[in-house]
Amino acid sequence: MSARLIDGHALAARLRAEIGERAARLAEQGHRPGLAVVLVGEDPASAVYVRNKVRACQEHGLHSVLEKYDATLSEAALLARIEALNADPDVHGILVQMPLPRHIDAHKVIAAIATHKDVDGFSVQSAGELASGLPGLRPCTPYGCMKLIESTGVPLRGRHAVVVGRSNTVGKPMALLLLQANATVTICHSATPDLGHFTRDADVVVAAVGRRNVVTADMVKRGAVIIDVGMNRNDEGKLCGDVDFAAVREALGPEGWLTPVPGGVGPMTVTMLLENTVQAALAQTADRR
Ligand code: GUN
Numbered sequence: 001m002s003a004r005l006i007d008g009h010a011l012a013a014r015l016r017a018e019i020g021e022r023a024a025r026l027a028e029q030g031h032r033p034g035l036a037v038v039l040v041g042e043d044p045a046s047a048v049y050v051r052n053k054v055r056a057c058q059e060h061g062l063h064s065v066l067e068k069y070d071a072t073l074s075e076a077a078l079l080a081r082i083e084a085l086n087a088d089p090d091v092h093g094i095l096v097q098m099p100l101p102r103h104i105d106a107h108k109v110i111a112a113i114a115t116h117k118d119v120d121g122f123s124v125q126s127a128g129e130l131a132s133g134l135p136g137l138r139p140c141t142p143y144g145c146m147k148l149i150e151s152t153g154v155p156l157r158g159r160h161a162v163v164v165g166r167s168n169t170v171g172k173p174m175a176l177l178l179l180q181a182n183a184t185v186t187i188c189h190s191a192t193p194d195l196g197h198f199t200r201d202a203d204v205v206v207a208a209v210g211r212r213n214v215v216t217a218d219m220v221k222r223g224a225v226i227i228d229v230g231m232n233r234n235d236e237g238k239l240c241g242d243v244d245f246a247a248v249r250e251a252l253g254p255e256g257w258l259t260p261v262p263g264g265v266g267p268m269t270v271t272m273l274l275e276n277t278v279q280a281a282l283a284q285t286a287d288r289r
Pocket of ligand 1: 049095096097098099120140
């Protein structure tokens with residue numbers, strides 16, 4: 001018997017229905033939640049991501065603004081646009097799609113976004129709030145991973161969670177969210193000499209490296225929960241994660257849980273962006289409702 005799959009599409013659909021209801025209630029009160037998405041340049045993958053984000057807003061009753069700029073846009077001009085969006089009362093969330101062209105300093109751009117509109121949760125202020133245990137907007141992918149883990153019913157308190165990867169966008173905030181949920185957290189990365197030593201002891205593994213087969217069947221404990229954030233291509237060009245899916249699913253046994261790729265973490269990231277936009281709208285309009 002192999003591990004149960006955590007269905008990201010089904011969970012995303014449930015959460016999105018509820019987000020849509022909250023957005024509709026806010027709209028009735030004259031505060032339709034609004035997201036501004038800023039895309040600079042012609043990166044084809046970014047264009048797809050941005051389209052999906054705008055479409056998700058439209059499908060769930062959120063207002064969305066897509067601002068597309070040529071790759072030659074100056075840093076000063078982008079910063080001026082962000083200032084305008086910060087001041088726009090119809091925009092509750094601002095997302096600047098990464099990567100930006102090389103002549104633009106992404107740190108400076110992220111820092112320019114008002115913290116209460118930072119729906120990506122990428123700013124130093126947002127990261128500091130998370131690290132300090134203060135309320136604030138959480139980065140969408142790790143926030144979605146937490147919802148996937150919660151959906152299994154496996155409690156995190158006192159459990160050993162291993163995060164593989166230490167990026168600012170996934171690994172580090174993931175570890176902090178797990179810590180906030182009272183897990184005992186280990187962060188492993190490219191300089192960890194024996195990854196399996198840690199993952200074999202883990203009740204929960206979040207793999208966020210961006211390389212195939214980082215987690216193999218000999219590296220997991222029976223009954224563990226494995227969340228695969230990876231988005232890679234196999235030799236046949238098919239989408240795959242960081243986890244050796246079929247073999248790990250067997251090794252986990254019937255008590256274990258595993259997210260598929262695609263259909264696990266992917267659908268949750270945009271869902272949590274909608275969630276953050278509604279949360280931002282609620283916070284920004286609290287005194288006017
Ligand atoms: N590029 C790839 N993923 C993301 C994301 O989640 N947010 C932003 N702003 N850019 C990205």
